[in-house]
Structure formats: structure tokens, C-alpha cells
Amino acid sequence: MIKLLHVEDDADIREIAEMALSITGEFEVVQCDCGEAALAKVADYTPDVLLLDMMMPGMTGRQTLEKMRLMPGMADVPAIFMTARAQHAEIEELLKTGAADVISKPFDPMTLGDMLKAAMQK
């Protein structure tokens, strides 16, 4: 099972992602509703892959990832951003932070698992 930490402030999107990934039978999904909660979680939980919403109250996905990278065992965990602001330059900017991929909203829940696995291979 692939251990995924999904950080997303929108409860509906968390539920859809959780259901879509549970169907695949390949992911163990842990979810947090904000960057602060995610940082607390990774203190005692090391995921195989991170899925971070960009725009959240408090810390953005990018700020959350920057802080996570400094924590033990988190430096090389593949990270994927999810964003509604899908301009080409913004995607390029996010990829420069070391993200494995950027998924645009609205995403297709039925291909989310494949997108995460493909990003992990990069």
C-alpha cells in the first residue's frame, strides 16, 4: 500500500479523493485539513507521497512543503500540488520548488491514483 498524506481544506474534495483512491485498493490515505495539522502529523508519520492543495487558510501548500522538507525523513518524499490557478507560469514555478507534479482543479477522480503513481516515478 502506498501511504498518501493528503492536505486539503475543502471537506468535500477530501471525501471525493478518499473515495476515488480507496477504489484502487493501492493507497492508504491520511488526510489533514490544513498545513499546520499536516506538519504535526508528519512528526510521527512518514508518507510515501504528499498531495497538497495550494490555496488553504493559514499556510499555503507551498509553505507547508517548505517546512516539511526540513523535518526528519521528509526531504525526499515526492510531493504533488493541486491548484485551481493553472496558468502555465504558475505550474512551472511550482515544479521549480521540487514538486513531482501539479494537478489542476477540477481533476478527474477516476485517474487521480494513476496520476499520483506516475508522479512518484518522476
Next chain:
Amino acid sequence: VSHELRSPLTSIKGAMGLLLSKATGELPPKAVGMLEIAHRNADRLILIINDILDLEKISSGEMEFELQDTDMAEIVREACKANDMLQQRFGVTLRTVGCDDPLPVRTDPNRIIQVLTNLLTNAYKFSKPGGTITIEINQEDSQLRVSVQDEGAGIPASEQHKIFERFADMTNADRATKGGTGLGLNICKAIIEGLGGTIEFESKEGVGSTFNILLPKTLVLYGPADPVEKLKKAS
């Protein structure tokens, strides 16, 4: 704004997609039919929102142009490839002319592909099965002319003066059947003018339409003021 609009759409489309994929179990056929209508219209809404967000960027001068020294022949080939599936869907043949040799140009390739995709999509939608669409590049002094020609229904003379206006190219009934947003040509015009070019068309009802893009081979944007003014005028 994009976050506020796209997040609820993500939930709506995602939930319907999961229901249609039977993730929650089998549904009665009539319910599937209703869900398919809702899902299809959510897709239409996404296209409209994307276009409206583009127009908002154009109006506020926030549309980004990433200029590169690139090859127009390659851009055209990429646009054709990206829309290749439409050939089969509409039973129309696409041919390219003047795309064999590199044609250097300084422009934003992604925005040009966006424009060509829009013109090609329109050409396919309004072509008759068995027809041909021709996309051609010609060099004209310091400019490149890219033409998209179809053998479709053509634009009635009475409609031609407003073809680049927002929501002016089709009736609501046409949009529902053809799948357009009514904003595409307005966005195309704004992008091309933002890149220092012009877009025009010739059309005859029952014969077809040709959309011509003229772009400078070399473009320098002198800071944000120039393109913003151009884009504001265009929109």
C-alpha cells in the same frame, strides 16, 4: 476567483464522476441518464469558467505572455496533434501546407496553440462530414500568416460584423448543440493582438470560412504597459 469557482466544480464533477463509475454501486438507467446530462453540463460550465477567467486576466492586464524563440511550423504541428481526435469524431480531413521547414518566430507558443485549438475546433464543428480543413503558413516580409480554412457552413453576412464580440457568434441553442462558450473568438483576438498581431476572416455562407492570423516574426514586449493597453483595447 479561480479558486472560488473551481473548488466547488471539483466537488460537483468529482462526485458525479464517482457515481457514474459505479463507485457507490449500480444506479437505475434513468438516473445514469440524468447524471450524464449533469456531468456533461458541468464540463460545459468548466469551459465557460476557463474562458471567463481568461477574459478577466485580459481585462485586468494579467494575462501572461511567455515569449520564446520558437518555430511556427512546430507550433502548428503540435496544435494539429492536440486536436487529432476531432478528425475521426467529425469525419473531416485535416491537411497542413507550408509546415515542412522550420519557420523561426518569437512569440508565446502555448498561447498560439490555444488560439489555433479554438479555430480548429470551430472549423471541425462547422464542417460537413467528408470535408477538408487546411491549415497553412505563409511568410510575408516581417510577418507570418497562419490560415485555418474550412469548407463548412460559413458565417452569414449579417453576423460577420460581430463575430469577435463576446457571446455574439451563436445563439444559445447553437451553443448547446455545438458545445462552444461564445467567448473563444473574443479571447483569440485579444491574445493575437497582445502578441502584436492581427486576426481577420473571410467567409461565404455555404462555402466556408478562412481565419487568418498575422504575427510579427520578431516581437519585443517593452514592459507591462504596452501589452496591457493592447489587451484592454482588444477586450
